[in-house]
Amino acid sequence: MVKSTERTIVFDELAGQYDNTGVEFFGPIAHQLLELLGPRPGERVLDVGCGRGAVLFPAAAAVGPEGYVLGIDIAAAMVTATAADVAARALGHVEVRVLDGAAPDLPAESFDLITASMSAAHFPDPFATAAHYARLLRPGGRIGVTGPVPPRALSEWDLGALRVDRIIAAADPAALAAAHPRVAALYGEYPFGRPGRMCDALRAAGFTEVAEQRHDVVLAAPTAQALIDWTWSNGLRVYWELVPADRREQVAAELTEELTARVGDGPVTAMYPVYHYLGQLPRTGGVK
Numbered sequence: 001m002v003k004s005t006e007r008t009i010v011f012d013e014l015a016g017q018y019d020n021t022g023v024e025f026f027g028p029i030a031h032q033l034l035e036l037l038g039p040r041p042g043e044r045v046l047d048v049g050c051g052r053g054a055v056l057f058p059a060a061a062a063v064g065p066e067g068y069v070l071g072i073d074i075a076a077a078m079v080t081a082t083a084a085d086v087a088a089r090a091l092g093h094v095e096v097r098v099l100d101g102a103a104p105d106l107p108a109e110s111f112d113l114i115t116a117s118m119s120a121a122h123f124p125d126p127f128a129t130a131a132h133y134a135r136l137l138r139p140g141g142r143i144g145v146t147g148p149v150p151p152r153a154l155s156e157w158d159l160g161a162l163r164v165d166r167i168i169a170a171a172d173p174a175a176l177a178a179a180h181p182r183v184a185a186l187y188g189e190y191p192f193g194r195p196g197r198m199c200d201a202l203r204a205a206g207f208t209e210v211a212e213q214r215h216d217v218v219l220a221a222p223t224a225q226a227l228i229d230w231t232w233s234n235g236l237r238v239y240w241e242l243v244p245a246d247r248r249e250q251v252a253a254e255l256t257e258e259l260t261a262r263v264g265d266g267p268v269t270a271m272y273p274v275y276h277y278l279g280q281l282p283r284t285g286g287v288k
């Protein structure tokens with residue numbers, strides 16, 4: 001049985017409200033990733049860390065009923081919620097399973113396309129996935145892994161107008177230190193941040209046409225409060241949970257004031273940069 005760990009428990013907590021605050025985030029990232037990968041009718045897709053299906057559902061539409069999409073996620077609550085959506089949409093060619101995406105035990109050469117949008121950065125060793133996924137792909141198979149662009153330091157982390165570092169600065173220092181493995185796994189060490197490492201791992205695993213594409217996701221919220229609510233609806237929530245409960249309101253008020261000082265009471269925007277890492281296996285053999 002796959003168990004949630006410190007690294008993933010936040011996603012079990014989040015499954016019910018995940019990405020549904022009205023601030024679009026995972027959807028536009030998934031859309032761009034799929035545009036870069038171009039899933040075709042009849043293809044077989046593995047979506048790693050499928051969450052609530054930002055990649056899974058558009059991929060299912062692109063490959064159509066002649067194709068197949070398997071979504072895997074380590075958080076059982078995510079899988080249960082997404083499986084219910086799959087059933088409600090009567091998508092017979094889509095399956096969702098609880099499975100560790102770091103090294104999934106699936107048949108070799110069984111997919112044409114593997115996607116991992118905003119998930120592999122949570123694995124203990126995201127670079128090791130390149131070799132695992134190369135084995136699961138048929139010759140000519142494509143991969144697209146998306147992860148956050150790291151801040152230079154947690155203490156100076158802003159998403160444009162939204163200062164995440166203000167939340168981190170308000171965290172209880174002992175709680176922050178104690179939570180280090182969880183926080184570091186989610187955001188703190190940003191393994192994808194070391195320039196070129198993911199591309200090197202993809203090349204070493206036999207992928208060609210390897211590329212790294214930056215995408216600055218615009219977070220558009222109707223109000224400052226909606227943007228703050230958004231920070232509670234995804235992995236950033238980890239930082240709020242480290243702020244003493246009786247200080248959270250004040251920190252949120254300060255963030256709101258800072259946002260509205262720039263733009264007034266109306267809509268606010270922030271910016272979240274990500275990298276898409278892309279590769280393709282040679283059409284005949286060649287995988288190490």
Ligand SMILES: C[S@@+](CC[C@H](N)C(=O)[O-])C[C@H]1O[C@@H](n2cnc3c(N)ncnc32)[C@H](O)[C@@H]1O
Binds near residue numbers: 072123235
């Ligand atoms: C930020 S969410 C992204 C979800 C989805 N790909 C999307 O774009 O909306 C990260 C997802 O990765 C999952 N995850 C984290 N570690 C995982 C692992 N080792 N194996 C499979 N899924 C994992 C989490 O449970 C969560 O659903």
